[in-house]
Amino acid sequence: MTDSEKLNIFQKFTYTVVKYTELFFYKLGLKVGTNPKRTILLCWIFVIISSLGFLRFRQEKNPLKLWVPPYTTFIRDSEWLMSTVERGFRVQSLIITGDDVLTPEVFKNLLEVHEQVRSSITADHVTWNDVCFKIPKVDKQLIKLFENVNKTQSTKEKEFDPSVELNPGLYCSFIEVMKDECFERSILELWDFDRSKIESLTKSDILNVINNYNVDSIMGRMKNYRELLGNIQYENGTIVKAGAITNTWWVNINFSTVDMDKVGNMAGTADWASEESLSWELKFLEIMENASKFIKNNYYYEAGRSFGDISNSTMFQDIHKLILGVFIMVVYVQLVISKFNYVEARVILGFLGLLTIGMSFIVGCGLCSLFGVFYGPVHTSLPFLLMGLGVDDMFVILACWNEMDEKTRHLTIPERIGIMLKHAGVSITVTSITDVVAFIIGSSTILPCLQSFCIYAGFSVLMIYVFSMTFFTACLVLDQERIDAGKNIICVQQKKFVPNQCSQINYTNKVFKAVYSKVIFTLPGKLVVILITIICLGFSIESSFKLEKHFDPNWFVPEETHLAKYIEVKRQFYPSYGFNAGLYLGSINYTHEINNIKRMVDDLEAMTNITTNVISWVDPFRDFVFDNYHHDIYNESLDEDRFNIFLSKFLFSPRTALYQANFQFERKLECGVPAPTIQMSSIEFNFKHFTHPREFIPVMHQVRNIPNTSNFTTGDKFSTVWSKIFATWITDEVIDIEVIRNLQLALACVMGCTILLIADWQVCFWIFVCVLITMVNVCGFMQRWGLTIDLVSCIGLELAIGLCVDYAAHIGHTFLTVRSGSRTERALETVSTIGSAVLYGGLSTLIGVFMLSQSDAYTFRAFFKIFFLVILFGLFHGVVLLPVILSWIGSKPYRRHNLIPQMETEMT
DSSP states (O other): OTGGSSSSSHHHHHHHHHHHHHHHHHHHHHHHOOOOHHHHHHHHEEEEEEEGGGGOOOOOTTTHHHOOOSSSSHHHHHHHHHHHHHEEEEEEEEESSOOOOOSHHHHHHHHHHHHHHTBBBBBTBHHHHHHOHHHOOOOOOHHHHHHHHHHHHHOOOSSOOOOHHHHHHHHHHHHOOEEEOEEEEEOGGTTOOHHHHHHHHOOOOOOOHHHHHHOOOOHHHHHHHGGESSSOOOETTEEESSEEEEEEEEEEEGGGGOOOHHHHHSSSSSOSSSHHHHHHHHHHHHHTTGGTTTSSSEEEEEEEEEEEEEHHHHHHHHHHHHHEEEEEEEHHHHHHHHHTTTTTHHHHHHHHHHHHHHHHHHHHHHHHHHHTTTBBBGGGGGGHHHHHHHHHHHHHHHHHHHHGGGTTTTTTHHHHHHHHHHHHHHHHHHHHHHHHHHHHHHTSSSSSHHHHHHHHEEEEEEHHHHHHIIIIIHHHHHHHHHTTTBBBSSSSSTTTOOOOOGGGGOOOHHHHHHHIIIIIIIIHHHHHHHHHHHHHHHHHHHHHHTTOOOOGGGGSTTTEEEEEEEHHHHHOOTOOOEEEEEEEEOOOOOHHHHHHHEEEEEEEHOOOOEEEEEOOHHHHHHHHHHHHOOTTTTSSOOOOHHHHHHHHHHHTTTTTTTGGGGGEEEEEETTTTTOOOOEEEEEEEEEEOSSHHHHHHHHHHHHHHHTTTTOOOTTTEEEEOOOOHHHHHHHHHHHHHHHHHHHHEEEHHHHHHHHHHHHOOHHHHHHHHHHHHHHHHHHHHHTTTTBSSSSSHHHHHHHHHHHHHHHHHHHHHHHHHSSSSSSSEEEEEEIIIIHHHHHHHHHHHHHHHHGGOOOOHHHHHHHHHHHHHHHHHHHHHIIIHHHHHHHHHHHOOOOOSSOOOHHHHHHO
């Protein structure tokens, strides 16, 4: 009866897996060792062919397609708004602060800024007038003339409205000749931006006008100028001073012409804008940067492009630091793999090993591009992850080679390579396949950027595995031929070469053997290791329950930037105004649904703890119709014809013309003509400041529930509440579910892969335990280090699974291949042979990501923290805890088989 016939089912499975995987890698080693140059050539041909995929390379810059789940109502609403609303606006802001900003000096400073902005022109000849958000300009003197005429001809006790009182033909003739003007919200408008008036102002003049101006004055714009003041102080109900004053300029957006591939940035954080508006906003920032020449108070500013520019530059401005990290990695690899003599120094092989990583990245990106997968902003960190994984594989291969080199010197190089790959190939396969599977699981996420990243990472890691087994092994063959021939690193023959004794000693292995045999594998040492594990696990479990899901886009903005200072000052002086939002209604039957719309507006206004500054056209329109036509539309619906006539007059009335911006019609609105069919109308409002998902996620659902209960019965029935910040809030809402789901699936797949490839239940279980404890430690100490669950940390945790599996899997597999001795002796042999390679691999990953810690970019800093924790705990559990466990209750070694008779006889 043969050995295989004496085994139970699982033992037969183990025997078969070990036999045929070793056979495969032995034959692969023989083939590569026999034809190294052909192998290298084939690898390069494959790289060149794969790089053709870059012809379809596409970098996604649209934030909606990067950071938001694609099948959400937010995406549906965003697409509807973009296709329906022809124009929007971007706001440029200036805040001046001081003990009191209601002074002649501050107003003169504001006037200087106003004039510089209005007269600005860019290098490509874009002016303020070319890009500004325009509204009809109303001539106040003309309206006053109308009012005087009306006072002599009418005794009606109501405000004069020329759109109603005057002959439509006469009034519309004036409207048609009116020019549009650029919209600017400025307190200087109370003095018509007139330099002579503003320069002659006194403090008392300013206070008198501000305290007594008519909010409902003729000018048809947003006229509550007190909203522009911050930290207002009153005496006897009148304003006496203010600590801040705001001025805003509105830039037009034509959504139909925006091309995010042109105006977006590599970080995927740019907002919608035209190329012309971006050019002008750059000029605006230049004006603000130089404003210190005439503004003596503290001032703060932002442009529409500020966030996109700063977040993008922060993410990519530290490339020089990352290049330094690569250089350090090159030096480190040389120190690890080389023996310190002229012949056995593997300088060229080290560079070729790093080249393997570059080849893998190119092929991975080329194949992903070929299949139409977009490249995202966080993908920039991928080369540093690959560097850690690729160097790890290189160290394992060389560790196995050095371990068996002396025992097989009399064999040919191809045979020695085959024997080396017999062990190293299986070990690397276990770690690589688990990494790839973890990324495949991650690619099933609903978050587009994370999905794309996992696909790119999966392909790239797979190619590192393939090229390590082929290209790097072939390079090792050529390098070993050079060494065996006695040639130095530049291939010059060294006559009578005798290596110095120091270079032949593996000090790392000796240190490992001494530390483990005399400290860690003693009973007190083992107890200390278990105690440290339990204590860290206890702290981590407690902290993991405190780990919060939260992401603030302002984390992308470094504190020293102008935008960060502006955001802080705005929160300080204007605490009640948070993010902009709107209630948007589609092509419903407005004549029949006006009461439903009124109820929705009332619900918004009633949420005083959530919303503020609700700007609705509904009540003003009702008052306009009631005052002028004595019809209460809340009690009796208008027929469609009269509704359109009254709406047209309402939107051309000087007092209510500002509401034109709240409507989108099938065709252009014309004076004197009934309003066309409404495609969209909006009610604008602001959220109050919310800083945490516990606050803003329930708030988002509350306001979005208002249109959900609208009960519209006519028209297209479309209604929604939309805000740009919802993109972040929605991601915050689902991110923890995605993280837990992905980690659970990845852990399950890790367990499955290790069982299939290592084929030992007990060792696979302990590998799984090490990975699980490592992930709990990482999550717990993330919370202690100030990190939260967000998209960035979600990606980091996806990578963590693959990294921490490597350390334990190498140790576990090697333990099963050591056949002689007690469990403790086998564990000692394991850490003495492969432990140094695993440690070096972990340190290489740390070196690869260390420079990320020096970056100002939140993404890179977060990645560094997570990788550092993964490496720290992964190495401890894989290289310390697992050998301790195996020395106590480790499995029996793999059963011998007659796969390679010559190898068995030579190495026993």
